[in-house]
Amino acid sequence: xxxxxxxxxxxxxxxxxxxxxxxxxxxxxxxxxxQFLMLKVTDAIDPLLRRPFGFFDVGxxxxxxxxxxxxxxxxxxxxxxxxGTRMLSALHHGDLLDLLAPLGxxxxxxxxxxxxxxxxxxxxxxxxxxxxxxxxxxGDKVRLFAGGRxxxxxLCITEFERLGVETYVSTDDGTLGESGLVTRVLxxxxxxxxxxxFACGPTPMLKAVALMAQSHGVPCQxxxxxxxxxxxxxxxxCVMKGANHSEETPDYRCVCKDGPVFDSFELQWS
Amino acid sequence: xxxxDMSVEVAGIKMRNPVMTASGTFGYGAEFGDYMNLESIxxxxxxxxxxxxxxxxxxxxxxxxPGGMLNAIGLQNVGVDAFIAQKLPFLSKVSTPVIVNLxxxxxxEYGEVASRLDSLPGVAxxxxxxxxxxxxxxxxxxxxxxxxxxxxxxxxxxxxxxxVIVKLSPNVTDVVLMAKxxxxxxxxxxxLINTLTGMAIDLDRRRPVLANVTGGLxxxxxxxxxxxxxxxxxxxxxxxxxxxxxxxxARDALEFILAGATAVQVGTASxxxxxxxxxxxQGMEQYLADHGIDSIASLIxxxxx
Numbered sequence: 091x092x093x094x095x096x097x098x099x100x101x102x103x104x105x106x107x108x109x110x111x112x113x114x115x116x117x118x119x120x121x122x123x124x125q126f127l128m129l130k131v132t133d134a135i136d137p138l139l140r141r142p143f144g145f146f147d148v149g150x151x152x153x154x155x156x157x158x159x160x161x162x163x164x165x166x167x168x169x170x171x172x173x174g175t176r177m178l179s180a181l182h183h184g185d186l187l188d189l190l191a192p193l194g195x196x197x198x199x200x201x202x203x204x205x206x207x208x209x210x211x212x213x214x215x216x217x218x219x220x221x222x223x224x225x226x227x228x229g230d231k232v233r234l235f236a237g238g239r240x241x242x243x244x245l246c247i248t249e250f251e252r253l254g255v256e257t258y259v260s261t262d263d264g265t266l267g268e269s270g271l272v273t274r275v276l277x278x279x280x281x282x283x284x285x286x287x288f289a290c291g292p293t294p295m296l297k298a299v300a301l302m303a304q305s306h307g308v309p310c311q312x313x314x315x316x317x318x319x320x321x322x323x324x325x326x327x328c329v330m331k332g333a334n335h336s337e338e339t340p341d342y343r344c345v346c347k348d349g350p351v352f353d354s355f356e357l358q359w360s
Numbered sequence: 361x362x363x364x365d366m367s368v369e370v371a372g373i374k375m376r377n378p379v380m381t382a383s384g385t386f387g388y389g390a391e392f393g394d395y396m397n398l399e400s401i402x403x404x405x406x407x408x409x410x411x412x413x414x415x416x417x418x419x420x421x422x423x424x425x426p427g428g429m430l431n432a433i434g435l436q437n438v439g440v441d442a443f444i445a446q447k448l449p450f451l452s453k454v455s456t457p458v459i460v461n462l463x464x465x466x467x468x469e470y471g472e473v474a475s476r477l478d479s480l481p482g483v484a485x486x487x488x489x490x491x492x493x494x495x496x497x498x499x500x501x502x503x504x505x506x507x508x509x510x511x512x513x514x515x516x517x518x519x520x521x522x523x524v525i526v527k528l529s530p531n532v533t534d535v536v537l538m539a540k541x542x543x544x545x546x547x548x549x550x551x552l553i554n555t556l557t558g559m560a561i562d563l564d565r566r567r568p569v570l571a572n573v574t575g576g577l578x579x580x581x582x583x584x585x586x587x588x589x590x591x592x593x594x595x596x597x598x599x600x601x602x603x604x605x606x607x608x609x610a611r612d613a614l615e616f617i618l619a620g621a622t623a624v625q626v627g628t629a630s631x632x633x634x635x636x637x638x639x640x641x642q643g644m645e646q647y648l649a650d651h652g653i654d655s656i657a658s659l660i661x662x663x664x665x
Contacts, residue, residue, distance in 0.1 A: 092395055092635065130632060135427045135580045135608070140632055190395075190634065317422050319429060319631040322395070324387035326407075326433045327422030340415030342436065347391075 091117065095129075097185040098151075098163060100178075104242040106170045107213065108179050109146065112187060113153075114164040121148050122196025123221035124288075124313055124351040127164060128321040129178075130188040137174040139319050140190065143167075144217035144290070144350070146246075164191065167216040167245060193321045194350050197221055197311055199228070200286040207308075208234045208255075209276055209299050211291020212243045217313050218290055219246060226253045233279070234258065237272025237295070241265040273298045280306045287311070287354075300354035310354040316345040323347030331358040364648035365655040366641070368402065370600045370623050371523035371548035373457050373484050375402030378617065378656055379641040382604055382627030383408055383461035383487060383527070384433065386637075388447040389454065395634035401641050402623060403457040406447070408489050410462070411469045411476075413439035418571035423560045428579030428606070429628060430558050432572035435463060435489075440476050452482035459525065463489040467502075470512050474519040485522050488512060488547075491529030491554035503529040503554075506541035513545035525602065528552040530582075530589055539593040551602035551625060552593060553586045579628040580606040587619050594620020594661055608636070610643025620661040 098111040112129075128140035143166035153161035170179050181187070197217075200206065206225050208218045215236055225232050233256045238244050240263045247257050259267025260275045268275055272295065280302065289299040290313035303310030318328035323344045330349075332341035335358050343349060343356065366377035380403040386392060389404050398404065416436025423430050438447065443460075451458045460483050464470035470488065477483050490503035490512055502508045509526070516524050526542040528535060530553040539550055555576025560569040568574075586605020594601050603616030604625040613624045629636035648656065 092633075137424060138427060138429060138579055138628075138632060139424050188633075317420055319422055319431075319628075320385075320391075320634070322387075322391045322634055324385060324391045325422065325431070325631055326416065326436050327420075327431060329416070329419060329421070329436070335415075337415060340413060340436070342416065 091115070092188070092190050095164070095187045095189045097181045097183055097187065099183060100181050102179070103245055107167070107242070107245055108170070109165060109167050109246070110178070110181070111163050111165045112189070114148070114162045114189070114191070116162045118148055118162050118164055118191060119150070121145055121164070121192035123224050124196030124217050125192040125194050126217075126350060127166070127189050127191030128193060131174050131177045137177070140321065141174045141178070142193075142318055142321060142346070144313065145192070145220045146216045147220050147223065167213060167219075169213040190321055194346055195348065197288055197313070197351050199225065200309070202228055202230060204230070204284050204286045206230050206232045207276070207279070207285055207287045208232060209272060209287060209289040209291070209295075210234065210236050211272060211295040212238045213245070214291030214295070214313070215245050216290070218288065219249060221288055222250055222253055222255050226255065232256070235260070235272050235276045237261065237291070239263065271298075273302060277302060280308060282307055289313070297359045300357070300359055303354055311351050312354050312357070313351045314345045314349050318346050321346045332356060333358050362654070364645055364653060365657070366645050366648070368622050368656060370602060371485065371525060373403065373459070373523055375457060375623065377402045377641045377644065378623035379613065379637050379644070380405055380459070380602065380623055380625045381630060381637050382625035383489065385627040385630045388443075388451065389458075390447075390450050392630065392634050396638040398454045399456055400638040401456060403459050403484065404451065404454070405459045405461050405487055405625065406443070406451070407437050408435045408461045408463050409437050409440055409443055409473060410435065410464065411440055411473050413437065413442065420570055421572070423569045423575070425558070425560055425577065426581065428577050428581035430560055430570060430575035430577055431555070432570045432575035434572065440473050444476070444480065448480065448482050457484035458482055459485040459487050461487040461489050461527070467511055467515060471515040471519040474516045478520040478522060483522060485525060486516065486520055487525040487527050487551060488516050489527050489554075491527050503538070504532050506537055509538060510541050510545035513542050513547050517546040523548045525549040525551050527554055529554050530585060531557050535589045536592050536596045539597045543597050543599050547599060549600040549602060550593060550597065551604055553582070553589050553605045556582055556585065578606070580608055582606045583612060587615060590616055590621050591619040591663065607640065610640050610647055613640050613644055614647060614659065617656065617659045618661070618663040620663070622660055
């Protein structure tokens with residue numbers, strides 16, 4: 091659906107990383123973890139296109155100003171990388187945004203008995219928090235492997251721990267947690283059975299996680315990111331190659347509509 | 361006061377208002393059904409269709425530029441058989457005319473796709489794409505050479521009894537020359553403009569941003585160029601013109617009508633606002649009502665120079 095949303099808060103968590111809360115219609119409570127929203131930062135024509143963000147959290151809070159009991163909110167976690175996100179970071183409580191949400195296909199939560207392994211790289215942690223919240227609410231055991239270049243890239247770990255998620259942190263430079271790539275830490279903890287992986291982060295990380303999961307026989311879903319214009323499957327700008335793609339038998343998947351969450355074996359990683 | 365009469369007719373296709381959706385920006389219609397009333401607009405033009413399914417270009421395929429975007433999708437589409445089997449049934453249920461944009465990798469393919477669509481009652485007309493800048497074969501090859509364009513138009517006209525709209529490229533020295541060539545070859549209407557060829561460079565990586573290196577520029581950035589071309593062509597050719605290029609608002613659309621367009625196509629605007637075509641159609645009617653104008657037809661070519 092398309093709706094106007096008000097910025098409730100927009101806080102810088104660590105240099106360049108922001109967490110923004112926006113009002114949303116109550117229908118948004120049924121958004122699946124892994125689905126995303128697209129927002130227009132400005133009514134002007136530069137930047138022209140909407141920006142996609144996974145749901146970091148969806149819930150309700152009591153909104154005194156609204157004079158109406160509880161208000162639904164959606165939260166995003168974002169990194170300032172260009173003009174659009176820079177403008178977004180300058181918004182304040184009360185500013186209005188135009189939103190399209192919920193979009194795309196979210197995570198399949200799997201069987202309750204399985205241990206849930208979340209793997210996030212940098213701002214890729216964003217959709218994993220909402221996922222963790224839903225998994226914990228079902229009573230699942232959840233572990234999070236969070237990686238980044240340095241300590242500033244490791245976000246909201248306390249929030250995950252507050253949910254009861256066991257966390258493993260690693261940074262490339264060792265400024266927080268273990269030194270090295272998140273996949274190295276992950277590999278030590280992978281069992282062959284009873285696990286399910288959910289990953290979001292830079293594509294090289296997702297590739298490494300997907301291949302590792304496949305070699306261990308662990309089911310794995312990845313949440314992909316891509317340039318996109320429309321978010322509804324029309325522009326075909328955000329496509330990725332499906333596992334069986336070839337020039338003769340094209341198999342492109344839209345990140346916006348067929349994803350952003352894919353089973354790792356659905357995509358071509360070479 | 362009565363509601364203004366917004367209806368127009370292009371090459372025999374009767375439309376409730378002049379707002380159409382531009383090919384390649386509206387998928388196969390169904391993608392937008394959740395966001396707008398598909399029966400609130402004049403016509404829907406579907407994604408460029410070829411004889412066989414087409415994979416399209418490598419990624420990245422799109423990049424935003426100031427006031428616009430570059431795309432090099434490469435005409436990815438399901439092919440004519442899948443279109444008829446999977447996409448057309450939904451479109452046929454909507455009471456809005458469906459115009460199929462098509463292209464060929466060879467001259468013969470243009471004719472073949474057109475003839476495959478000829479007997480289908482759900483197809484109101486054909487838009488011939490001779491202007492895609494992003495594929496090596498087909499598309500632009502026919503759109504920059506008047507004689508090649510005439511060959512395509514004549515063949516398509518022979519292959520179908522449906523109205524034939526020819527979509528022109530702005531990437532030519534003289535768009536009027538191309539327009540006249542297509543008119544002489546029997547086109548029933550002209551739509552313009554397709555995207556302007558452009559390029560974006562990633563300075564730090566020293567690489568082009570798009571995998572295809574170049575792409576087609578669309579969005580508000582190209583509107584002045586489009587207006588100028590529509591105005592030039594409308595003055596010189598007797599065919600109905602469909603204006604395209606950076607239309608974001610009802611006022612933009614009305615400017616094209618004044619310049620001589622009978623109808624308009626909304627393209628990139630649908631990407632940032634999936635209900636843009638409907639909003640623009642409503643806004644045009646409101647403008648007429650506010651200004652005491654009783655029919656859109658009275659504004660066509662009403663520019664005072």
